[in-house]
Amino acid sequence: MSKTSSIQAALARATEAAEEAPRSVPAEDHVWRRRLVMGDPQAGLDQVLAILAHHGLLTGEGxxxxxxxxxxxxxxxDWGKPPERESAAASGLALVAWLAAHPATQAVMLLGNHDLARVGELAGFTDARFAEAQAEADRIYQDGVTDEAAEQAFLARWPEVPSAELVARDFGNFRAAQRTWMEHLLRAKRFRVAHAAAPDLLVLHAGVTQEDLDVTRLPPAQREDANQVAAALNAALDAAVAGWTRGPLVIPGLHHPGDAAQGEGTGIFYQRPSLLPEDAERVRGTPRRRFDPRRLPTGLTQVVGHTRDKRSRAMLGMPPTGARDGVLRHLVTDGTRVDYAHGAPPPPAPxxxxxxxxxxxxxxxxxxDYELFDLDTRAAATAPRPEDR
Known part of the structure; x- marks a missing residue:
């Protein structure tokens, strides 16, 4: 079996899955030989599958x-430039449908802020309304510059969104079918906030601090236990979904979508670690968009996506030189000192x-060149040799 044939088969399976009504395959008990974490898959489905094929993760059936x-x-x-919007929209939906067509225990689907935007800022948009808003946003936000006067009129017409830039760029690939899938997978409890991979190893989109866990009322003595933390965060999501009937989905204290009145969304799917002096006030309280990494719960290793190397360095007050794409990185703190570097994390220390x-x-x-994180070795996954595939 060649990589190319397995990728082509998977593309076909994903296309078929996306053409069907939303569904989620239930969990199945299994012992996994390899457990891998994939960072934000904001790329064409062919690229996502090429990475998986490189690591020998695909069958000939796709x-x-x-x-x-x-x-x-x-x-x-949400990726790509305006000419890529149609293909990117279809690609993202196909990826979600393909993952959901696997047993829930095999393909673990965690929520990111772009996923939640479909049921948040974009909850009230039809395809036609969004196309109208985006055409206007494209005129207002060009080459990284926003016409602020025109944006005020835009926000008066489209109060559901925080800015023209987000409609033109950050939410650029929205289609109503994506929201239909998101709603189904949320109510089926397929999309999760967090996954406990080991007693001290938590996987989630952007990371949580002591202040975030205060919102869940999880006792401090249980915050070193990834299973307890994941259960508390997932319970907060499930309670919010159970009470959600229309409009944007809000997880009180943990996730608040943005709008014209409040600005950009805040909470645990948006926030990033920062040591910048200008963020000193922004890291206080919840929900927020920045957090102080010295407030991470001790005893836990959190495996996250959301933030690339260049941006991490900028927000931690480091020079941009040496920033790289594709590699794993780690941050270690004892509550006072913060160290950040490329590569796998060191062994946990008390x-x-x-x-x-x-x-x-x-x-x-x-x-x-794109590294996946191996949950068992706690290092970059090693692709199998051709003779071992």
């Missing part, structure tokens, strides 16, 4: 191998907290 567990850290939508960053700018890399 599915994940039966002994492989894959955890996606979220943000399955009184420390760690982040492992998996968002390697998937669209910017060659498939063999």
């Amino acid at each position: 599915w994940l191998r039966s002994d492989v567990q894959l955890i996606s850290v979220g943000d399955h939508f 009184g420390t907290a760690m982040l492992v960053f998996t968002d390697g700018a998937m669209r910017e890399c060659q498939a063999p």
Whole structure:
């Protein structure tokens, strides 16, 4: 079986899945030989599958191998430039449908802010209304510059969204069919906030601090236990979904979508670690868009996506030189000192907290250069030799 044939088969399976009504295959008990985390898959489906094929994770029939567990850290939508919008929209939906066609325990689907935007800021848009809003946003936001006067009129007409830029760029690939799938997978409890991979190893989109866990009322003594933390975060999601009948989905204190009145969304799917002096006030309280990494719960290693190397360096007060795409990175803190570097995290030490960053700018890399995180070795996954495939 060649990589190319397995990729082509998976593309066909994904297309077929996306053409059907939304569905989620239930969980199945299994022992996994390989457990891997994939950073934000904001890239064409062919690129996502090429990365998986490089690691020997696909069968000739176009599915994940039966002994492989894959955890996606979220943000399955929104990438590319305006001419790519149609293909990117279809690609993101096909990826979600393909993942959901695997057993829930095999393809673990975690929420990112772009996924939640479909049921948040974009909850009230039809395809026609969004196309109208986006055409206007494209005129207002050009080459990275916003016409502020025109934007005020835009927001008066479209109060559901925080800015013209988000409609033109960040939410650029929205289609109503994506929202239909998101609603189904949320109510089926297929999309999760967090996944406990080991007693001290938590996987989620952007990371949580002590302040975020205060919102869940999880006792401090249980915050070193990834199973307890994941259960608390997922319970908050499930309670919000159970009470959600229309409009944007809100998880009180943890996730608040943005709008014209409040600005950009806030909470645990948006926030990034920052040590910048200008963010000193922004890291206080919840929900927010920045957090102080020294407030991470000790005893936990959190595997996250959401933030690329260049941006991480900027927000941690480091020079941009040496920033790389495709590689894993880690942050270690003892509550006072913060260390950030490329590569796998060191062995956990008492009184420390760690982040492992998996968002390697998937669209910017060659498939063999994009690292996946191996949950068992706690290092970059090693692709099998050709003779072992």
